[in-house]
Amino acid sequence: MIALFWTTVLMFLIVPPIAIATEKLRNIGFFIWIYLAVACFGQFVFGLVGLVAGATIQIAAIPGIGIFGSWTFAADPLSDLLFIILGLIGTASFIYAGGHARLKRPGTSYVLMSVVAAQYVFISFLLSAQNGLPMLITWEAMSLCAYAYVLVNHRQKRVRHAAFVTLVASELGFLLLVAAFVLAATPGGSLEMLQMHAALVQRSESTRAIIFLLALFGFGVKSGVVPMQLWMPAAYDVTPPHLNAVLAGALLNLGLFGILRVYSFTFPLPEALGIAVVGLGAVGVFGGALYAVFEGRIRRILAFSSIENVGFMIMAIGMVISFSRAGSTRFAAVAMTALFVQMISHALAKSLCFLSAGEISRRTGRVKLDRLGGLWRVFPASSIAFLVGSLTLAAVAPFSGFVSEWLIFQSLLQAYQRLTGFEQAILALFGAVAALGAAMAFTAFLRLIMFIFSGQARSDDVTQRAAKTRASRTAGAGMAILAVLSALYGFFPTLFLGTLSRVVASLSPHRNVFSSIVPAVFQQPLLNQPLVALGGRLFSFLPMPGAIVEPGAGVAAISPTYLLWWFMVFGLLAFIASRALRRGPYRRRYALPWLGGRAREAQHAQYTATAYANPYRMYWASLIRFRIRRRFIAGDVTLPLQVEVTTQVRPQLESDVYQPLLRRSRKFLSRGLRWIQHGYLWAYLAFMLLVLLLFLIWALLMN
Amino acid sequence: MWAQWLLTGLASGRVTTTYPRHRERELPKHQLNCIPAMNRSCNDAECKECSQVCPTEAITRVQTQAGSSVRLDVGACIACGRCIDQCPESVFAWTEAIDQAEVRRERFISTIEEAPTNDG
Amino acid sequence: MTADHSALADWAELDGQGMSARLARYFGHSLHIRHIDVGSCNACESEVLALSNPYYNFHRLGLFFTSSPRHADVLLVTGALTPAMLPVLRETYDAMPRPRLVVAAGVCALHGGVFANSSRFVGPVDSVLPVDAYIPGCPPNPYALLNGLQKAILAREEAKSS
Numbered sequence: 001m002i003a004l005f006w007t008t009v010l011m012f013l014i015v016p017p018i019a020i021a022t023e024k025l026r027n028i029g030f031f032i033w034i035y036l037a038v039a040c041f042g043q044f045v046f047g048l049v050g051l052v053a054g055a056t057i058q059i060a061a062i063p064g065i066g067i068f069g070s071w072t073f074a075a076d077p078l079s080d081l082l083f084i085i086l087g088l089i090g091t092a093s094f095i096y097a098g099g100h101a102r103l104k105r106p107g108t109s110y111v112l113m114s115v116v117a118a119q120y121v122f123i124s125f126l127l128s129a130q131n132g133l134p135m136l137i138t139w140e141a142m143s144l145c146a147y148a149y150v151l152v153n154h155r156q157k158r159v160r161h162a163a164f165v166t167l168v169a170s171e172l173g174f175l176l177l178v179a180a181f182v183l184a185a186t187p188g189g190s191l192e193m194l195q196m197h198a199a200l201v202q203r204s205e206s207t208r209a210i211i212f213l214l215a216l217f218g219f220g221v222k223s224g225v226v227p228m229q230l231w232m233p234a235a236y237d238v239t240p241p242h243l244n245a246v247l248a249g250a251l252l253n254l255g256l257f258g259i260l261r262v263y264s265f266t267f268p269l270p271e272a273l274g275i276a277v278v279g280l281g282a283v284g285v286f287g288g289a290l291y292a293v294f295e296g297r298i299r300r301i302l303a304f305s306s307i308e309n310v311g312f313m314i315m316a317i318g319m320v321i322s323f324s325r326a327g328s329t330r331f332a333a334v335a336m337t338a339l340f341v342q343m344i345s346h347a348l349a350k351s352l353c354f355l356s357a358g359e360i361s362r363r364t365g366r367v368k369l370d371r372l373g374g375l376w377r378v379f380p381a382s383s384i385a386f387l388v389g390s391l392t393l394a395a396v397a398p399f400s401g402f403v404s405e406w407l408i409f410q411s412l413l414q415a416y417q418r419l420t421g422f423e424q425a426i427l428a429l430f431g432a433v434a435a436l437g438a439a440m441a442f443t444a445f446l447r448l449i450m451f452i453f454s455g456q457a458r459s460d461d462v463t464q465r466a467a468k469t470r471a472s473r474t475a476g477a478g479m480a481i482l483a484v485l486s487a488l489y490g491f492f493p494t495l496f497l498g499t500l501s502r503v504v505a506s507l508s509p510h511r512n513v514f515s516s517i518v519p520a521v522f523q524q525p526l527l528n529q530p531l532v533a534l535g536g537r538l539f540s541f542l543p544m545p546g547a548i549v550e551p552g553a554g555v556a557a558i559s560p561t562y563l564l565w566w567f568m569v570f571g572l573l574a575f576i577a578s579r580a581l582r583r584g585p586y587r588r589r590y591a592l593p594w595l596g597g598r599a600r601e602a603q604h605a606q607y608t609a610t611a612y613a614n615p616y617r618m619y620w621a622s623l624i625r626f627r628i629r630r631r632f633i634a635g636d637v638t639l640p641l642q643v644e645v646t647t648q649v650r651p652q653l654e655s656d657v658y659q660p661l662l663r664r665s666r667k668f669l670s671r672g673l674r675w676i677q678h679g680y681l682w683a684y685l686a687f688m689l690l691v692l693l694l695f696l697i698w699a700l701l702m703n
Numbered sequence: 704m705w706a707q708w709l710l711t712g713l714a715s716g717r718v719t720t721t722y723p724r725h726r727e728r729e730l731p732k733h734q735l736n737c738i739p740a741m742n743r744s745c746n747d748a749e750c751k752e753c754s755q756v757c758p759t760e761a762i763t764r765v766q767t768q769a770g771s772s773v774r775l776d777v778g779a780c781i782a783c784g785r786c787i788d789q790c791p792e793s794v795f796a797w798t799e800a801i802d803q804a805e806v807r808r809e810r811f812i813s814t815i816e817e818a819p820t821n822d823g
Numbered sequence: 824m825t826a827d828h829s830a831l832a833d834w835a836e837l838d839g840q841g842m843s844a845r846l847a848r849y850f851g852h853s854l855h856i857r858h859i860d861v862g863s864c865n866a867c868e869s870e871v872l873a874l875s876n877p878y879y880n881f882h883r884l885g886l887f888f889t890s891s892p893r894h895a896d897v898l899l900v901t902g903a904l905t906p907a908m909l910p911v912l913r914e915t916y917d918a919m920p921r922p923r924l925v926v927a928a929g930v931c932a933l934h935g936g937v938f939a940n941s942s943r944f945v946g947p948v949d950s951v952l953p954v955d956a957y958i959p960g961c962p963p964n965p966y967a968l969l970n971g972l973q974k975a976i977l978a979r980e981e982a983k984s985s
Binding site for chain 2: 877878879880933937949957958959964967970971973978
Binding site for chain 1: 891892893910911912914915917918
């Protein structure tokens with residue numbers, strides 16, 4: 001297995017020189033991207049085998065570099081899970097990228113191939129680092145590669161601005177991380193995780209809490225933890241689709257990985273911190289979903305949806321903290337299982353959505369919802385892929401998003417069993433906010449699907465352009481992999497829960513709750529008599545103990561598998577009925593829509609996405625800073641001839657917190673700089689003299 | 704000029720008409736000159752006053768076996784009243800059946816034969 | 824004001840017996856009317872709108888106006904048909920669910936009236952749509968409109984039963 005790890009790393013390492021050398025060859029891009037996909041698949045296999053085997057694999061140990069302890073690299077179950085996710089997303093995305101490389105799309109050049117390969121090398125070492133310093137180094141390198149992804153179309157000003165914001169956010173996060181690790185290393189003097197844990201356990205809880213918080217915000221920049229999330233919409237809007245899938249599907253989980261690593265050496269943490277983290281997650285869920293409802297560009301909606309999903313994951317982390325501290329390790333383990341289910345579900349679905357959004361924007365040339373429409377006839381494959389991804393992200397049963405969010409809500413509802421009165425009330429409030437967010441996320445995705453795929457095209461050139469460009473079969477293959485996996489993950493969640501429980505067991509709750517979450521209806525039918533009588537042994541031929549998920553005995557249970565079964569049965573019945581009943585008054589009749597006698601103009605009379613979000617805009621007006629901008633192209637206020645009207649929604653965090661802060665700090669800095677850079681030579685000389693005098697006095701005092 | 708419907712309404716306290724149930728009672732309250740009818744035949748075959756003066760050619764003189772007759776198409780009549788004013792023999796008059804409506808278009812076309820001469 | 828209502832008596836005979844009872848039966852259920860003006864001077868519209876005032880009050884008979892042809896039972900056409908309104912008229916008729924009736928009201932819809940010889944006059948309404956009742960008048964007074972509507976319903980009822 002170690003051999004597989006080093007093989008994949010070597011495969012990645014030789015890509016940059018090969019890419020540069022073969023830059024001029026025709027179609028070499030396609031082959032190199034496929035090669036990268038194979039290397040990622042190797043990492044996926046490495047993670048899978050390691051997780052199934054269950055043991056921690058020692059990869060390398062470099063002793064005694066400086067004062068920070070030895071650099072050990074080992075693949076424990078959490079690393080294996082991340083290897084699986086990143087490998088899988090990488091495989092699918094790079095197969096897609098191969099298809100796009102043939103079409104000479106931006107982001108498939110030799111530069112990007114090298115950057116991607118380098119990033120995966122850094123990620124391999126990031127995931128297996130057991131010492132803080134290599135973790136920091138590889139994290140920063142990984143962030144810089146992500147910055148390169150955003151900067152692909154650097155000729156446009158918008159892209160440069162988005163990349164700059166990404167970079168600033170990454171560096172801010174890195175500063176917080178450095179602070180966190182320095183604080184963590186101070187007691188014991190070493191940055192090795194085991195030693196840090198041993199040293200920190202003896203320290204006060206508040207120290208550990210501060211370290212955890214710094215790491216939460218530091219690593220959270222990559223994931224989209226509020227308040228570090230606002231670089232994501234701008235950045236996701238401008239990145240090429242295959243890199244976007246890696247950015248949103250794979251790298252996002254690295255942030256959570258980092259948080260979990262820090263948790264592993266700073267636990268136990270105070271319960272209040274856990275509840276505060278749940279609150280932070282709830283705010284993320286609500287805010288992400290709220291702004292997703294108003295956005296007019298596909299990729300920005302997906303970015304806000306990522307913020308929302310990460311909010312759920314942060315809620316789960318908060319619950320792990322609170323429940324562990326309150327002593328109920330069982331529910332902490334359930335919350336952590338929910339976290340991992342959500343991670344995988346979100347990764348698959350988000351990457352799928354970004355890849356299919358990329359195909360849509362390539363073939364129609366448009367990204368705005370107000371200009372699309374009626375595309376399911378033109379792109380049946382992309383439509384289905386996008387639909388699977390959207391339904392998952394909107395948490396519709398029986399897809400995987402539903403299982404994960406349901407599990408998180410069930411964990412939240414267990415608070416009444418374990419925590420005291422005030423905490424119960426607060427958690428109930430956060431749960432309500434998150435539920436509201438989940439409902440709005442459904443609205444956001446319904447709007448997304450409706451306005452891309454149904455109705456008629458809202459701009460005249462969409463269908464013509466789509467007919468002229470060809471579908472890329474390689475890209476379709478990449479999307480198909482993710483679509484099938486995402487659907488399977490949702491339809492048969494209990495197939496995968498066993499493996500995830502092993503990861504949970506290796507982390508701080510240290511409890512394998514698989515057998516209690518998934519009652520073994522298939523193997524022990526007598527144990528669950530009513531279930532079996534109701535058809536609970538359907539699908540018993542599959543290699544899983546049961547098809548029902550039950551987080552707490554007697555609390556609630558779901559079975560997406562059986563839901564799927566009944567959907568199919570009723571769907572079939574409806575299909576048969578619709579075919580059989582085609583007579584008499586149920587005959588099919590085609591008629592124009594009634595538009596006051598003007599059915600020719602039906603496409604312009606359709607609802608637009610902006611109009612659909614209107615009720616929400618009116619209701620949440622104070623939170624979204626809604627602005628209507630009118631620009632006079634011809635004429636003026638007294639006699640307008642041609643006006644361009646655009647609407648703008650800005651998150652309150654950006655307009656009320658960050659923008660004033662930026663403005664004030666800019667003023668302060670510029671005033672300060674202006675005061676120093678006055679241009680008078682005598683003043684500069686006097687300043688130098690003053691500093692020299694100060695040094696002299698200090699030297700004299702030191703003696 | 705008091706419209707009779709107003710007086711009836713004030714007397715009975717009821718404003719709404721009871722048409723179509725009490726049609727014979729309601730319609731006479733409205734002396735509207737809106738539909739003409741022919742209530743006697745035209746005796747002069749040469750006179751073409753009515754067909755010349757009608758602005759929409761609702762009135763035509765047609766040749767039948769018995770002779771010349773006047774054909775009135777109520778479905779083309781705009782109730783200008785010129786035929787009533789101009790006809791020297793008062794063939795046309797306003798009718799009190801002001802609520803005419805038909806399922807078939809041709810039922811609006813009525814023809815009046817020329818009266819037979821006194822010779823027989 | 825003449826006491827001789829012989830003309831009215833004639834009409835009553837022509838219409839047949841048991842009219843009131845059948846009217847009550849048919850107007851027991853509501854009838855929704857969609858009015859369309861295909862090129863009139865609006866005198867017919869005034870008379871049509873007068874149907875809903877307290878004096879004529881067609882709501883007591885179960886008749887209502889509707890704006891959407893998708894909800895309508897009857898299409899009431901007024902005005903001389905112009906080329907610009909021809910596709911709109913067709914589309915409105917096509918949007919109506921079956922069973923549907925068409926009633927042409929006013930001399931312009933029946934024959935063209937003073938515009939019959941105009942180059943912008945397409946033709947009477949029954950050259951474009953199948954008309955179930957004709958209401959003459961310029962404009963037809965509300966009594967005539969009510970009579971026409973009831974005739975349309977009765978005629979269709981007889982056609983269905985025969």
